[in-house]
Amino acid sequence: MKKKIIPLVALFLAMIWLPGTTLSQTAVPIPHDQTNAEQSKTLRFYLVRHGQTYSNIKEMTIGGGGNAQLTPKGRYDASSLGLGLAEVEFIAGYSSTLGRAYETANQILRGRNLQVKQIEDLKDISWGDAEGGRIDDLTAKFGHSGNDFAFYFGTYNDSAFKSPVNAENMSDFSARFEGALRQIAAQHPDQNGNILVTAHSSMAFYLQKYRANQPLAGLANTSVSVLELNQGQFHLIDFNNTDYLKSGYAREKALSPLEITLIVNPLTQLQQAGVMEGTTDSDFTDAGEKANQQLRHALKSTRFIAAYSSELGRGYKTAQRVMADHHIPIQQDNQLNEMFLGHWEAEKVATLKGDPSNAARNLFSANNLIHFVSPDEGESGESAAYRLDKFLSAIGQKYAFSQGKVIVFTHPLVLNAFFNKRLPDSSWQPSQGVQVVTLAYKNETFSVQQVK
Known part of the structure; x- marks a missing residue:
């Protein structure tokens, strides 16, 4: 994969299926009592994009419909990120149902007594007919860069957008992703604290609604974005932070074999x-x-x-x-x-x-x-x-x-x-x-x- 952050190429990366606990298969309405429970607590979601995969390297358009394994660098980065997040006390860990995100979460939480739970609605945005293709192929076919995500997915606030490749639009994705976060919050009605969520580069599409007219930017592999839920409202605290990973690298190098x-x-x-x-x-x-x-x-x-x-x-x-x-x-x-x-x-x-x-x-x-x-x-x-x-x-x-x-x-x-x-x-x-x-x-x- 080319080392760019703006092209969310790793959006489409995938990995082998790894079995886990699936909380939900579809988005569910938010009950009234759940909304009330949210009013009295503060949760911080540490949103982590999975580690590098082989489909990242090949700039493949693999999203919610495919998988690719983590590379050795992807596994190393996920483990190192766990060291970089060592001071963050997590009360729970969740991932999408795609294996690349699940393995990343388990590497990050290694040594902690937490089971990673999987949620279907956290999985990557779907590329529709373009699943399994290449960024360059889309550029050649449509005359728009395969990294021109507004052309292929629309925007987070345009629910009527129709994709030229029948991809899931950003608006639908954002709605299901936020629904998944609120579903997670409902699992912790009497708790405050930090929750790890590992998912995909497409999280940037959802987070764009909290970025105050800034241009759409991608998420680096194993980057950390922090979204706070307080009084029922989300607030973006940190975006695409790679300092935790850099700190983890330093700690890993200091460890004995x-x-x-x-x-x-x-x-x-x-x-x-x-x-x-x-x-x-x-x-x-x-x-x-x-x-x-x-x-x-x-x-x-x-x-x-x-x-x-x-x-x-x-x-x-x-x-x-x-x-x-x-x-x-x-x-x-x-x-x-x-x-x-x-x-x-x-x-x-x-x-x-x-x-x-x-x-x-x-x-x-x-x-x-x-x-x-x-x-x-x-x-x-x-x-x-x-x-x-x-x-x-x-x-x-x-x-x-x-x-x-x-x-x-x-x-x-x-x-x-x-x-x-x-x-x-x-x-x-x-x-x-x-x-x-x-x-x-x-x-x-x-x-x-x-x-x-």
Whole structure:
């Protein structure tokens, strides 16, 4: 996306649908008792435009009828904005039903005990027949810039406007958007305070009615506008403010990376017998149990804020032994399971190492496991790397601004595939027995801090 504020290009950006709580599907009349409730309170709506999306970059005309994912910058900006708004105490968080706004809200409110509620009438203005097109295409077809929003949407006070692309007009959009805000206010009849609302660049169309004859201006991604509701009337306090984001950038840079401690289970009976385990499971040897206890002692004083384990017995039992002195739950997830090897499950290691196929060579290669393709229904190295990468990245995003460390219990093959994918230049190699790898995570990037 071109870095302009006036062209509300990001108006049209969208993202994957993410499930949430939908309060309403249509605008509703404002009851008389709701109006009375509004008279006795002051609410401040922090209106945030979602983070950058892929459709923003391409200057697509995607509004209320489409979705596009947040880019890495979009996610980073949303998280940073959360830091910039750290001193603002929110009593609630709401977003439109479009995924780009919902994800932005959750990133901003990360670490706060607030559930983001979704409201249909907060969603972006509809581009009508032009949904999914390009700004340049509209310019070429109609002789009016695709950023000439008055031509395509009218004005906030012209309810009779007919769009040349059958888009929703500004007046109708403004009415439903204000209805959504009043609907939110009705959910907090006895409260004063700040409410986060994440939506779209089209909020500028509605806010224009409070801007006293100033020219229509757009909203930057992750900008903040503040609308106060007092005595039943709205007052614009702040518009298109990017200082909160800049403050968040500074705070994010000062934060230490998140530490993720990865534990590979110690020696099992099948490993000692020279058998490929994969998802096949077995108990620990005496040496394996001893290794677990040694690791328990070594990590006893380390503060962990979360613990995750594979669903395989050897992974979960390792977690139980090592975390016996820590009073946090161990959350099991099958994305941490070992690679499934199909017909090679429980095969003798010596037999597989003698197999002349590329699959066998890649299976035992520290650098090429990601290229492993099972000869039957087993899992590929690429798919194993992807699922562990996805899981660890989600952990990183969830706890990136937390004070503490996360511990994860997994297995050698899947971890090797992950290293091939994300850290191909690292010196880590799988081996029999317990292994401890400490990763640093910051801004969607992993680095190796320590290997034991």
